[in-house]
Amino acid sequence: MANDKTKRVIIEPVTRVEGHGKVSILLDEKNNVTQARLHIVEFRGFERFVQGRPYWEVPVLVQRLCGICPVSHHLCAAKAMDLIVGVDKLTPTAEKMRRLMHYGQTYQSHALHFFHLVSPDLLFGFDADPAIRNVIGVAAKFPDLAVQGVMMRKYGQEIIKATAGKKIHGTGAIPGGINKNLTIEERDGFLKDLDQQLEWCRAALKIAKDYTLEHLAELADFGSFDSNHLSIVREDGAMDLYDGNLRAIDAEGKKIFDQVDPRDYHTVLQEEVRSWSYMKFPFLQKLGPQKGWYRVGPLARINCCDFIDTPEAEAARKEFVEATGNKTCNVTMAYHWTRIIELLHAGEKIKELLHDADLQGTDLLAKGERRGEAAAILEAPRGTLIHHYKVNEDDQVTMANLIVSTTHNNEPMNQAVRKVAADHISGKAEITEGLLNHVEVAIRAYDPCLSCATHALGKMPLEVTLLNADGQVVDHKAT
Amino acid sequence: MSNTITFTIDGVEVTGQPGQTIMEAADAAGIYIPRLCALEELSPHGSCRVCTVMVNGRPQAACTQPIADGMVVENDTEQILAIRRDIIDMLFVEGNHFCMFCEKSGNCELQALAYRFGIAAPRFPYLFPKRDIDATHPDIFIDRNRCILCGRCVRASRDIDGKNVFEFVGRGFEKRVAVNAEANLADTDAAATDEAVNVCPTGALLKKRVGYAVPVGQRKYDHKPIGSEIEKK
Numbered sequence: 001m002a003n004d005k006t007k008r009v010i011i012e013p014v015t016r017v018e019g020h021g022k023v024s025i026l027l028d029e030k031n032n033v034t035q036a037r038l039h040i041v042e043f044r045g046f047e048r049f050v051q052g053r054p055y056w057e058v059p060v061l062v063q064r065l066c067g068i069c070p071v072s073h074h075l076c077a078a079k080a081m082d083l084i085v086g087v088d089k090l091t092p093t094a095e096k097m098r099r100l101m102h103y104g105q106t107y108q109s110h111a112l113h114f115f116h117l118v119s120p121d122l123l124f125g126f127d128a129d130p131a132i133r134n135v136i137g138v139a140a141k142f143p144d145l146a147v148q149g150v151m152m153r154k155y156g157q158e159i160i161k162a163t164a165g166k167k168i169h170g171t172g173a174i175p176g177g178i179n180k181n182l183t184i185e186e187r188d189g190f191l192k193d194l195d196q197q198l199e200w201c202r203a204a205l206k207i208a209k210d211y212t213l214e215h216l217a218e219l220a221d222f223g224s225f226d227s228n229h230l231s232i233v234r235e236d237g238a239m240d241l242y243d244g245n246l247r248a249i250d251a252e253g254k255k256i257f258d259q260v261d262p263r264d265y266h267t268v269l270q271e272e273v274r275s276w277s278y279m280k281f282p283f284l285q286k287l288g289p290q291k292g293w294y295r296v297g298p299l300a301r302i303n304c305c306d307f308i309d310t311p312e313a314e315a316a317r318k319e320f321v322e323a324t325g326n327k328t329c330n331v332t333m334a335y336h337w338t339r340i341i342e343l344l345h346a347g348e349k350i351k352e353l354l355h356d357a358d359l360q361g362t363d364l365l366a367k368g369e370r371r372g373e374a375a376a377i378l379e380a381p382r383g384t385l386i387h388h389y390k391v392n393e394d395d396q397v398t399m400a401n402l403i404v405s406t407t408h409n410n411e412p413m414n415q416a417v418r419k420v421a422a423d424h425i426s427g428k429a430e431i432t433e434g435l436l437n438h439v440e441v442a443i444r445a446y447d448p449c450l451s452c453a454t455h456a457l458g459k460m461p462l463e464v465t466l467l468n469a470d471g472q473v474v475d476h477k478a479t
Numbered sequence: 480m481s482n483t484i485t486f487t488i489d490g491v492e493v494t495g496q497p498g499q500t501i502m503e504a505a506d507a508a509g510i511y512i513p514r515l516c517a518l519e520e521l522s523p524h525g526s527c528r529v530c531t532v533m534v535n536g537r538p539q540a541a542c543t544q545p546i547a548d549g550m551v552v553e554n555d556t557e558q559i560l561a562i563r564r565d566i567i568d569m570l571f572v573e574g575n576h577f578c579m580f581c582e583k584s585g586n587c588e589l590q591a592l593a594y595r596f597g598i599a600a601p602r603f604p605y606l607f608p609k610r611d612i613d614a615t616h617p618d619i620f621i622d623r624n625r626c627i628l629c630g631r632c633v634r635a636s637r638d639i640d641g642k643n644v645f646e647f648v649g650r651g652f653e654k655r656v657a658v659n660a661e662a663n664l665a666d667t668d669a670a671a672t673d674e675a676v677n678v679c680p681t682g683a684l685l686k687k688r689v690g691y692a693v694p695v696g697q698r699k700y701d702h703k704p705i706g707s708e709i710e711k712k
Contacts, residue, residue, distance in 0.1 A: 052612055054614065054687065054690075056582070056687075056688055056690035056691070057580060057582060057690065060582070060691060061578045061580040064579055064580060128656065164695075165694045165695025166695050167697060169579065170577055170695060171691035171694065171695055172694065174690055174691050175690070179691060179692055179693065179694040182692040394614035394615055395620070395687060395688070396612070396614050408550055465592075
């Protein structure tokens with residue numbers, strides 16, 4: 001609880017993440033951290049907006065949650081609506097077009113995060129001058145790298161356009177299938193640039209791997225903690241970003257549950273609401289809210305899967321697992337390396353799909369018998385995404401529940417903030433911008449998408465902090 | 480009496496037949512006059528006023544005003560374009576038009592007109608009216624959030640389908656399209672094959688489960704602006 005001698009440091013907004021959030025750190029008179037929290041200050045409300053709307057509208061409506069990975073919501077809602085229209089299996093063309101769309105978005109999203117959001121921290125150092133520690137600084141000092149980032153993101157965005165109709169907020173996936181195939185011209189356009197793209201993936205992998213291994217001593221403990229991990233995996237245990245069943249493991253890699261059908265997600269996951277954040281706190285039902293929180297996203301996926309079904313990414317995964325001593329990795333900063341393994345995997349998958357003639361098929365839509373309820377899961381770039389809907393006999397949505405990647409990572413991000421604040425800020429005589437950036441670095445590792453993640457409608461404290469000329473808190477009010 | 484009538488639109492001489500409206504004669508001459516309530520197969524209604532033109536210096540609806548010899552019509556002037564832009568702007572804020580997820584997007588005449596007039600965002604404050612949805616019919620969906628009260632469905636149901644499924648009720652801001660039943664559309668004899676369902680210029684009256692079947696890039700107004708089919712005549 002804040003008292004007269006408590007100092008409050010606010011990092012607002014948290015930069016180089018998607019959406020708006022802030023961090024508050026409470027310090028006692030000796031600058032010891034007494035509390036550190038990540039607050040999410042946006043409100044989403046989509047679960048309410050969607051009520052009453054016809055079910056076929058939902059995949060296009062809900063993707064407006066976000067402009068970075070709208071394809072995740074588009075596809076996850078479409079997968080749920082496939083089940084609503086009674087379609088358990090898509091036509092090969094529809095399934096592969098959707099997968100191509102999904103790998104295209106994973107590709108662009110991971111490239112955006114690595115090259116534009118994170119590389120300034122890795123290339124210049126966590127406490128480098130903020131004037132150069134940004135994407136413009138990267139473009140000035142490492143122009144080739146900056147251009148690669150732009151070109152890789154463009155490649156992924158063009159794939160989204162060819163499969164969804166638009167680079168952002170397309171309409172491609174419809175209940176039961178897809179509304180277009182891939183033309184020969186579109187395919188050949190992508191094939192032309194593919195080798196160069198894969199070459200850039202390999203180079204990015206080298207940067208991420210070398211950076212992590214060279215700085216392992218300092219990174220291993222940076223914002224790190226033991227946690228459970230969650231993702232979907234294919235029936236044979238392979239990584240599958242588009243479809244699969246839930247698997248959760250503990251910090252040592254022991255399975256907590258495995259092959260849970262997406263429709264039964266609510267039997268293994270629960271959500272908790274806390275008064276100071278719009279974001280809910282999900283946990284594994286079996287372990288309860290105290291011990292049941294878990295991580296999702298690239299690190300969790302690499303930890304959860306038994307193997308990757310593309311050769312270069314699998315070799316990279318093996319190298320990663322070897323570096324962690326064949327154990328489940330709980331190093332927060334290892335997210336970056338695993339994210340780039342997935343970038344390469346997405347590139348390889350795009351190659352595999354572009355050579356598949358099913359993409360030029362004309363059987364786009366399957367039909368079935370209407371159902372009233374459906375839940376679907378996919379692995380968005382930032383982690384596991386769950387969409388759950390109920391639809392009435394008049395075709396209107398009556399209930400929607402979305403658990404998005406960043407929501408799963410809510411408690412882990414708070415853990416990371418607490419850990420970094422305790423390790424790097426607590427007891428320091430002077431709290432510099434560089435030290436505060438350490439907190440943001442830990443949050444950025446999760447690639448959070450804050451605008452997607454907020455849901456709980458609760459009391460959000462409005463905080464005003466008055467600092468004197470020396471930066472000391474002289475007054476603080478909270479509602 | 481002569482069988483042709485000669486008049487001018489923006490100084491260009493146009494000939495038409497007696498009994499034709501300004502809009503009919505202009506269409507035949509390849510001159511586009513924007514419209515929302517007017518439709519070739521329906522009787523004129525004159526309600527949306529988007530087709531407003533100056534006739535001998537006075538504003539008139541081109542869809543209802545018959546042509547006359549020597550008439551001077553102004554269509555493509557700054558003054559007229561500003562009036563039409565205001566009307567379109569007001570139609571957007573008067574309802575709840577969320578183009579970003581509307582399935583009619585790309586095929587919507589209201590949206591297409593906004594693009595033609597370069598309207599990127601409304602200049603008037605949104606009214607956010609509370610409008611209802613009628614999803615009770617197994618094959619047809621009414622979303623009154625998108626209704627612009629053009630009356631096309633009312634006229635098509637009455638004059639083409641011979642059913643009288645739709646009618647206006649209320650006045651002024653309370654005006655809305657009602658259905659010919661105690662409660663809902665499901666209680667009427669409306670069918671998905673009715674012409675009334677096809678003529679809606681916006682996404683207010685839709686066939687169910689069509690959604691986004693037509694991909695972006697193949698929709699009616701994806702490549703050419705509304706009115707270009709008349710202008711190329």
